[in-house]
Amino acid sequence: MDGTTLYAVDGGIARITLNRPGARNALNDQMIGELLDALDRAKHDDGVRVIVLTGAGDRAFCAGADLDGLGRDGMGVNDVRDSAPFRLFTAFPALGKPIIARLAGHAVAGGLGLAAACDLVIAADDVKLATPEVNVGLWPMMIMAIINRNVAPKHAFKLYYTGSRITAAEGREIGLVTEVVPRADLDARVDELAGVIASKSPLGLRRGRDAFFAIEGRPLEDQVAYLLSELVELAGTEDAKEGITAFLENRPPDFRGR
Known part of the structure; x- marks a missing residue:
């Protein structure tokens, strides 16, 4: 460009x-x-x-x-x-x-x-x-x-x-x-x-960053409910599973953005 x-x-x-x-x-x-x-x-x-x-x-x-x-x-x-x-x-x-x-x-x-x-x-x-x-x-x-x-x-x-x-x-x-x-x-x-x-999970970064902006101005109860649902979804992704496995195996994670 x-x-x-x-x-x-x-x-x-x-x-x-x-x-x-x-x-x-x-x-x-x-x-x-x-x-x-x-x-x-x-x-x-x-x-x-x-x-x-x-x-x-x-x-x-x-x-x-x-x-x-x-x-x-x-x-x-x-x-x-x-x-x-x-x-x-x-x-x-x-x-x-x-x-x-x-x-x-x-x-x-x-x-x-x-x-x-x-x-x-x-x-x-x-x-x-x-x-x-x-x-x-x-x-x-x-x-x-x-x-x-x-x-x-x-x-x-x-x-x-x-x-x-x-x-x-x-x-x-x-x-x-x-x-x-x-x-x-x-x-x-x-x-x-x-x-x-x-080096971090691009999916984790995106979901977390989006959530940061999404909760702005909401009541506390709505924020917590929204963030908990996001955490449950994020925990089920391939990147989260790979990150936890890599931590337990004491090796760098191989994040794929999925």
Whole structure:
């Protein structure tokens, strides 16, 4: 895949790269379309077990919407559910596969929302994060739905009210970042983590990840009932039986995704 988004698969890991470094990997219509295609491609490729999302270069992971190159799709359409930004941010829960954000550059505005939409975020220690929309009279309306799932209200309001940049370490403290590593160690740590996850049962990962999102907002009793039924079904799969057998035989499991 060429253009504003690059796609490559190696060892069960799909790497999706936002490829507009000259524009700080800002999202325009073309990039959103290509990114949606890449995510869908990884979702339906049985050979892909983990997805890594990153930005080209070290300047920015993603600077959010390209105000010059992004159309008014999502602002003037009759149904915002038809808009590209809506389809992009709602695609992540339905991926069925773990996704890791690799931050070698700053993540601001919609770019921070894009990173927060990933399951795990690994950031270089000199990366900065921000929601600067308030500085131009706007508000991080859409990405607030993503960030609020990761950050407590008092921390979220500080981001939204001030528009100030915070460090990756501060992002980790408030729940936006999973790990912060020295820049020189970023690729090795992302590869290590992706490799560990890729070694697990793809069926177990998918069913567990889907359940994580499915129970959101449900009463406790409904959550427990749903999760118990999912556990019973998962325990009957070939992968679960292989995993238990391998544990008892003290050997690595051979997961087949069945």
